[in-house]
Amino acid sequence: RWIKNSNxxxxxxxxxxxxxxxxxxxxxxxxxxxLYSQGPYQFYSQHIARYGRTFRTHLMGNPTIVTxxxxxxxxxxxxxxxxxxQFLPPSIYRLLNVFPSSEEAMKEKALKNIHDSLHSELVxxxxxxVDRIARWVLSSWDKQPCVVTYQETKKFAFHVAxxxxxxxxxxxxxxxxxxxxxxxxKGMGTSMQFNIPGxxxxxxxxxxxxxxxxxxxxxxxxxxxxxxxxxxxxxxxxLEDEKGEKLPDDILQSQLLGLTFGAFDTSAAFxxxxxxxxxxxxxxxxxxKAEQDTIRMGKISPEDPLSWTDIQNMPYSSAVIQxxxxxxxxxxxxxxxxxxxxxxxxxLIPKGWLVQVCLQNFHVSPEYHKDPxxxxxxxxxxxxxxxxxxxxxxxxxMCPGRELVKIEALVFLHxxxxxxxWESIGSENIINYWPSPTIKGGLPIKVSKLRECxx
Ligand code: HEM
Numbered sequence: 001r002w003i004k005n006s007n008x009x010x011x012x013x014x015x016x017x018x019x020x021x022x023x024x025x026x027x028x029x030x031x032x033x034x035l036y037s038q039g040p041y042q043f044y045s046q047h048i049a050r051y052g053r054t055f056r057t058h059l060m061g062n063p064t065i066v067t068x069x070x071x072x073x074x075x076x077x078x079x080x081x082x083x084x085x086q087f088l089p090p091s092i093y094r095l096l097n098v099f100p101s102s103e104e105a106m107k108e109k110a111l112k113n114i115h116d117s118l119h120s121e122l123v124x125x126x127x128x129x130v131d132r133i134a135r136w137v138l139s140s141w142d143k144q145p146c147v148v149t150y151q152e153t154k155k156f157a158f159h160v161a162x163x164x165x166x167x168x169x170x171x172x173x174x175x176x177x178x179x180x181x182x183x184x185x186k187g188m189g190t191s192m193q194f195n196i197p198g199x200x201x202x203x204x205x206x207x208x209x210x211x212x213x214x215x216x217x218x219x220x221x222x223x224x225x226x227x228x229x230x231x232x233x234x235x236x237x238x239l240e241d242e243k244g245e246k247l248p249d250d251i252l253q254s255q256l257l258g259l260t261f262g263a264f265d266t267s268a269a270f271x272x273x274x275x276x277x278x279x280x281x282x283x284x285x286x287x288x289k290a291e292q293d294t295i296r297m298g299k300i301s302p303e304d305p306l307s308w309t310d311i312q313n314m315p316y317s318s319a320v321i322q323x324x325x326x327x328x329x330x331x332x333x334x335x336x337x338x339x340x341x342x343x344x345x346x347x348l349i350p351k352g353w354l355v356q357v358c359l360q361n362f363h364v365s366p367e368y369h370k371d372p373x374x375x376x377x378x379x380x381x382x383x384x385x386x387x388x389x390x391x392x393x394x395x396x397x398m399c400p401g402r403e404l405v406k407i408e409a410l411v412f413l414h415x416x417x418x419x420x421x422w423e424s425i426g427s428e429n430i431i432n433y434w435p436s437p438t439i440k441g442g443l444p445i446k447v448s449k450l451r452e453c454x455x
Contacts, residue, residue, distance in 0.1 A: 017348035020065065022047070022056030030058025039433040040332040044068060044358045054347050059356065060089045062337075065349050068358035070368065070388040075344055076336055076357050078395030084336035086397060087354055092188060095204055096258045103251070106241055110255055113239055117232035118164065118400040124308045125229070126164065127407060131305040133159045134411045136170060138419060142449045146425060150442030153271035153412075154178065154264070160408050161263035164401075165256055166218045167231035177214045183207040184257075185265050188435040208257070215253040232259055266330050267405050269436035271412055272443055273328035274321070277375045278417075279424050279445070284320065284377060289417040291316045296418045302451075306411055314410050319377035321409045325391035327375055329360035330436055334393055362388040420447040 024030060035043045044066065047055050054067040067076070076084050088096070137156040141147050158178040159170050168174060187204020195202050222233050236255055239247050247255070278285045295310050296302070334357045342349040349355055364372045368388030369379065379386050392399035399405075422445045430440040 017343035017346055019348050019350075020054045020056050021051040022066075024056075024058045024063075030061070030064075032059050032061075035059060036434070039431060039437075040358065041360055041364075044333075044361050048361060053361075054344075059354060060335075062352075062354045063350075064354040064356055065347065066356045066358060067344075067347075068361040068365075070362050070390065072344060073357045073359065073362070073390055074394055076355050077334065077390075077393055077397065080342060081395045081397070083340050083342050084338055084355060087335045087337040091201065095184060095188060095208060096261060097254045106239070106247065106251075109239055109241075110236060110247065113235040114232055114255070114259060115400040117230065117235040118404055120403040122230060123164075123403045123407060124311075126404070127308050127311060127411065128305050129163055129169075130160055130408055130411045133163065133170065134408075134415050138412075138415050141420060141447045145446070146444050147422075147447055148442040148444050149275050150268065150272045150438055153275075154182070154268040156412060157267035157271060157408070158260075158264050160404070161260050161267065163231070164404055165232045165259050165263070166215070167222060167227060167229065167233060168218050173214060177211060180207040180211050180214075181260070181264060184211065184261065185435055188261075211257055212250075212253045215256045216249065218256075219249065219252060232256070262399075263401050263405075265436045267401075267408060269438045270324065270328060270330050270405065271409060272438055273330075274324045274409060274413065275416070275422075275445070276424075276427075276439065276443055277324055277327065278320070279422065281375050284375070285417065288317050288320055288413060292414045292417050295414065306414060310414075311407055311410050314414075315381070316377065317410055317413050318406070319380040320413070321406060322380040322389070323375060323377040324409075326363050326369070326386075326389055327373075328437065329363045330391065331393070332360035332433070332437065333358045359390050359393075363391070419450055421450060422447045 031043070038046075047057065047066065048068060053069050054065065054072065057064050057066060067073070133156060137152055137159075141152070155175075155178065158181065159174060162168050162174055162177070183200070184204045184207055187201045187207075195205060219233065219237075222231075223237070227234075233252075233256060236247060236252055278288065291314060295306070295313060336355045336357070338349050338351050338353050338355060341351050362368050365388070366372050369386055392402040425444045425446050426441070427443055428440045432438050432440050
């Protein structure tokens with residue numbers, strides 16, 4: 001196949017690059033439904049076994065190259081990131097409505113401000129707030145005959161996200177907002193994304209409107225108050241275009257929605273897996289508890305909150321968190337669209353095609369991790385960090401919330417293991433993959449209280 005080499009401007013065979021092996025399946029639909037119904041791990045593993053680590057298929061109405069090595073991931077997400085644009089299916093784009101396509105320059109600026117607002121220096125100042133939210137959520141657990149873990153981790157993740165994004169603390173309105181958000185997540189996770197009354201997708205679009213109204217009142221409130229603590233909204237409100245115009249309110253609100261969405265379901269799923277893996281590995285749980293008990297016993301008063309210094313003194317718990325991120329692979333794959341023909345080590349990625357980078361498949365591959373399905377935090381204690389570990393992506397779009405989410409996980413873990421012991425009740429082994437991988441039934445547990453003092 002002769003194609004134009006966009007770099008040299010000459011006609012050549014893009015250095016002999018060729019399309020990889022693969023299958024197209026049905027026209028237009030391609031293999032989207034198979035991916036959806038099987039879940040990414042099974043779908044990609046089967047294809048990799050058949051065609052190798054790079055193959056072609058047809059997903060979301062687009063011809064697609066799928067690749068699943070850390071080297072290819074770095075190439076697509078970082079080294080050649082300018083040749084690949086982030087891709088969201090139109091139905092998801094409509095729900096998040098991240099930015100009108102006419103406002104490309106403003107979009108870049110807004111994204112930069114969002115990254116700045118979650119910078120590690122700033123995020124470290126939020127430990128006390130995260131601490132308060134963790135205690136608030138966990139304090140009701142012993143009063144519940146059955147704690148549905150995923151429901152509770154959603155409450156925690158949502159309220160930390162909202163605090164970081166808008167500076168708003170928990171209230172009856174934020175609980176309602178969280179419920180509305182759950183419908184948006186559900187609409188995002190359905191395979192039938194058509195705006196037909198009665199469908200989850202239609203409901204999600206309706207709830208989106210209600211959520212935007214709540215953001216509108218949060219924006220008004222934030223404008224009227226003078227706070228020394230900075231949240232993402234403050235950074236977005238500062239933004240001006242070249243004519244000195246501020247971001248219009250409707251765009252501002254949808255930015256807040258997109259940001260909260262990115263933070264909410266991913267983190268809630270992650271904390272649920274943390275509990276699952278610890279529950280299944282009592283010896284590892286004991287080591288975490290010993291580390292966290294030492295920190296609690298070092299406090300002058302048993303009610304004292306955690307500090308940034310405490311967070312830095314949790315090396316074993318941090319390794320547990322890394323291992324959870326590896327094994328759970330909360331974001332199993334990332335999708336991009338090629339803006340030009342690209343040759344990646346002899347594989348042709350034609351302009352306009354999608355590229356899907358499967359992070360999960362190298363996270364759990366024996367080629368990159370010894371005994372990959374074993375939950376073993378010690379691999380993150382070794383001086384040489386494991387290769388093939390990118391839970392937050394790579395390159396310029398690497399998750400800006402990664403520092404915050406690690407702090408959240410450590411604070412949550414601290415109060416969990418120092419306050420309760422727990423046993424799983426009737427946990428299922430079926431995984432719901434969309435929008436984030438979680439256990440069907442939400443991992444119900446029964447807790448026993450070890451000590452007072454959550455609030
Ligand atoms: C366990 C929890 C989380 C995981 C696994 C996760 C994972 C990711 C990944 C893989 C990306 C890269 C997307 C891409 O390259 O296309 C990303 C982007 C992003 N994440 Fe997270 N994330 C988590 C939590 C959070 C939190 C707590 C926040 C905010 C408070 C956040 C905000 C964002 C934003 C704004 C982006 C887009 C960055 C950009 O486009 O430049 N995430 N996340």
